[in-house]
Amino acid sequence: MALSHSKDLISRLQERIAERLPKEHPQQELNRFVNYLKDYPERGGKYIRSQLLVLSCLAHGGQLEAALDVGAALELFQNWVLIHDDIEDDSEERRGKPALHRLIGMPLALNVGDALHVYMWRVLHGLPNSQNKPEIIEEFSQMILRTAEGQHLDLNWTQTGQLDIRESDYIEMVRLKTAYYTVLCPLRLGALCADQQFPEELNEAALNLGIAFQIRDDVLNLLPSQGYGKEFAGDLYEAKRTLILAHTFGHASETEKALLIKCLSLPRQEKRPQDIDSILDLIRRYASLDYAQAVADKLAQQSLATFRLALADLNPHAQNILTVMESLATRKA
Amino acid sequence: MALSHSKDLISRLQERIAERLPKEHPQQELNRFVNYLKDYPERGGKYIRSQLLVLSCLAHGGQLEAALDVGAALELFQNWVLIHDDIEDDSEERRGKPALHRLIGMPLALNVGDALHVYMWRVLHGLPNSQNKPEIIEEFSQMILRTAEGQHLDLNWTQTGQLDIRESDYIEMVRLKTAYYTVLCPLRLGALCADQQFPEELNEAALNLGIAFQIRDDVLNLLPSQGYGKEFAGDLYEAKRTLILAHTFGHASETEKALLIKCLSLPRQEKRPQDIDSILDLIRRYASLDYAQAVADKLAQQSLATFRLALADLNPHAQNILTVMESLATRKA
Numbered sequence: 001m002a003l004s005h006s007k008d009l010i011s012r013l014q015e016r017i018a019e020r021l022p023k024e025h026p027q028q029e030l031n032r033f034v035n036y037l038k039d040y041p042e043r044g045g046k047y048i049r050s051q052l053l054v055l056s057c058l059a060h061g062g063q064l065e066a067a068l069d070v071g072a073a074l075e076l077f078q079n080w081v082l083i084h085d086d087i088e089d090d091s092e093e094r095r096g097k098p099a100l101h102r103l104i105g106m107p108l109a110l111n112v113g114d115a116l117h118v119y120m121w122r123v124l125h126g127l128p129n130s131q132n133k134p135e136i137i138e139e140f141s142q143m144i145l146r147t148a149e150g151q152h153l154d155l156n157w158t159q160t161g162q163l164d165i166r167e168s169d170y171i172e173m174v175r176l177k178t179a180y181y182t183v184l185c186p187l188r189l190g191a192l193c194a195d196q197q198f199p200e201e202l203n204e205a206a207l208n209l210g211i212a213f214q215i216r217d218d219v220l221n222l223l224p225s226q227g228y229g230k231e232f233a234g235d236l237y238e239a240k241r242t243l244i245l246a247h248t249f250g251h252a253s254e255t256e257k258a259l260l261i262k263c264l265s266l267p268r269q270e271k272r273p274q275d276i277d278s279i280l281d282l283i284r285r286y287a288s289l290d291y292a293q294a295v296a297d298k299l300a301q302q303s304l305a306t307f308r309l310a311l312a313d314l315n316p317h318a319q320n321i322l323t324v325m326e327s328l329a330t331r332k333a
Numbered sequence: 334m335a336l337s338h339s340k341d342l343i344s345r346l347q348e349r350i351a352e353r354l355p356k357e358h359p360q361q362e363l364n365r366f367v368n369y370l371k372d373y374p375e376r377g378g379k380y381i382r383s384q385l386l387v388l389s390c391l392a393h394g395g396q397l398e399a400a401l402d403v404g405a406a407l408e409l410f411q412n413w414v415l416i417h418d419d420i421e422d423d424s425e426e427r428r429g430k431p432a433l434h435r436l437i438g439m440p441l442a443l444n445v446g447d448a449l450h451v452y453m454w455r456v457l458h459g460l461p462n463s464q465n466k467p468e469i470i471e472e473f474s475q476m477i478l479r480t481a482e483g484q485h486l487d488l489n490w491t492q493t494g495q496l497d498i499r500e501s502d503y504i505e506m507v508r509l510k511t512a513y514y515t516v517l518c519p520l521r522l523g524a525l526c527a528d529q530q531f532p533e534e535l536n537e538a539a540l541n542l543g544i545a546f547q548i549r550d551d552v553l554n555l556l557p558s559q560g561y562g563k564e565f566a567g568d569l570y571e572a573k574r575t576l577i578l579a580h581t582f583g584h585a586s587e588t589e590k591a592l593l594i595k596c597l598s599l600p601r602q603e604k605r606p607q608d609i610d611s612i613l614d615l616i617r618r619y620a621s622l623d624y625a626q627a628v629a630d631k632l633a634q635q636s637l638a639t640f641r642l643a644l645a646d647l648n649p650h651a652q653n654i655l656t657v658m659e660s661l662a663t664r665k666a
Binding site: 029030032033081084087089105106107108110111112114115117118121122125134137138144145148149151152153155156158159 | 417422438439443445448450458470474482485486489491
């Protein structure tokens with residue numbers, strides 16, 4: 001199997017996830033419950049994180065088989081967290097369909113997320129003896145707790161209506177909420193699957209690449225017609241805290257800040273296109289989109305340079321990691 | 334330590350829970366997050382399930398120390414599930430204070446529940462080698478999945494507005510949602526802590542006692558001035574499905590059914606005292622409260638008789654289990 005061909009790897013991961021979830025239930029309503037469990041996993045996704053995990057295992061000299069289950073668990077983590085995130089943000093869509101809580105109601109969707117969380121642990125608890133290592137379990141639970149801390153910081157800004165955040169606050173939040181589980185933890189988990197330790201001196205480079213990934217995500221949301229697949233400027237409608245907005249706030253006059261706060265604070269349904277245009281005008285005035293992309297580029301380039309140097313000595317699979325990593329920072333969608 | 338004195342045991346469990354949760358966090362907002370994690374656990378509770386677990390371990394010849402951590406994990410399960418349940422039902426109060434999502438908002442509370450779920454697993458993953466058994470982990474994850482299935486059935490009735498449920502449907506739901514994690518699983522987990530298997534022939538008796546416990550809970554809610562500590566008839570305001578209502582529905586005329594559905598279907602805030610009185614009148618007409626209590630009594634008596642016989646051969650700690658079990662079915666609060 002050509003593992004450089006990521007489609008093959010993705011189908012292997014999809015197969016593994018399907019094997020680890022229940023197929024059906026004899027009781028009609030509980031069979032519906034089983035189908036809800038499979039809903040987000042079957043919608044697909046990019047499988048970036050699980051690919052990075054598997055490739056890290058191979059680059060550290062491990063076997064594909066050893067990493068597939070841990071990769072499947074990482075995807076299940078992503079799926080239950082997205083169900084709960086979508087409830088927390090009252091998001092409209094996920095992977096081109098209505099969010100689960102908009103299909104079946106918030107209470108049922110919350111409960112499905114909890115059950116999927118348990119199925120994630122079941123994959124890890126059921127690892128064959130050779131791979132059943134306390135280090136993998138510990139890395140996983142630390143990863144989820146970091147993500148929850150970052151999520152807390154982000155949701156707390158929404159809860160308290162704090163819009164005028166500093167760039168350093170944003171970076172701290174995204175580091176916890178996104179960077180660990182998107183880049184550093186997949187690389188570390190992959191190494192652990194190969195009975196190796198991911199070198200600590202690469203931690204910062206991995207986290208910075210994760211931060212660059214999230215900034216790129218925020219930038220893409222404000223670039224029209226890029227085939228991004230999400231609603232243009234949806235982040236402004238949701239008043240999502242981004243480096244872009246932090247930069248605009250950092251440079252705006254008091255009057256402009258007041259205008260930003262007024263437009264962003266409106267409930268989603270009350271935001272008119274001209275409110276969004278007012279915000280976009282200010283973002284343009286201070287070139288905040290270019291600024292954010294420049295920060296992402298700089299973080300990504302430094303990070304990739306560090307990885308190129310560090311991975312030069314590893315086996316040929318290391319090149320595959322770099323390919324996935326480069327796509328994180330420069331992706332168009 | 335006199336373990337028959339349940340206050341001592343409860344303080345040991347409380348201490349253990351406090352030791353397994355983070356104390357504080359250097360970052361101010363994340364320190365608030367840590368305090369939210371401790372909120373429900375510090376509100377107290379009856380510790381029935383964890384006491385049953387510890388006593389089962391002792392009755393099976395195990396040591397207190399072996400069961401304290403697993404008991405603490407069971408209480409943490411109860412706590413994160415209650416945070417999420419309260420969101421799902423939009424409950425007003427929990428243990429005499431506003432529900433967490435009413436204090437800090439739904440999104441932050443949901444996220445706190447997820448983190449507490451991880452801390453529950455961390456207690457189990459951190460068990461000393463002598464107690465770190467795959468059987469305990471498996472029993473725990475099956476227990477949570479059963480509870481989630483029962484919760485799905487219950488929430489689905491709310492979601493679809495189905496009020497006229499059969500008694501057998503109610504029993505099936507409560508068996509999954511309450512009986513496993515309240516009686517059978519604590520007894521089984523306690524036995525596993527003592528390296529024993531809980532005898533399978535007692536499964537049905539344990540589940541029936543759990544069903545009796547929930548029916549008793551539903552009856553208490555409709556008995557005024559019993560020092561129950563919850564709002565009188567709160568279950569009717571929330572249109573909670575109970576054996577009592579199932580019985581009334583099973584006997585009511587078509588006109589009476591229509592009246593029941595009309596009153597129960599009103600949103601909580603629109604229910605007037607006279608709507609609740611109309612429902613209570615019908616419950617009285619068919620003596621559904623007495624019926625439900627009689628079902629609970631019968632289930633509990635059969636179950637306790639089975640346990641008295643089975644536990645006669647075990648060590649003196651078995652008497653303590655019976656004392657806790659008797660309190661489950663006859664409790665006044």
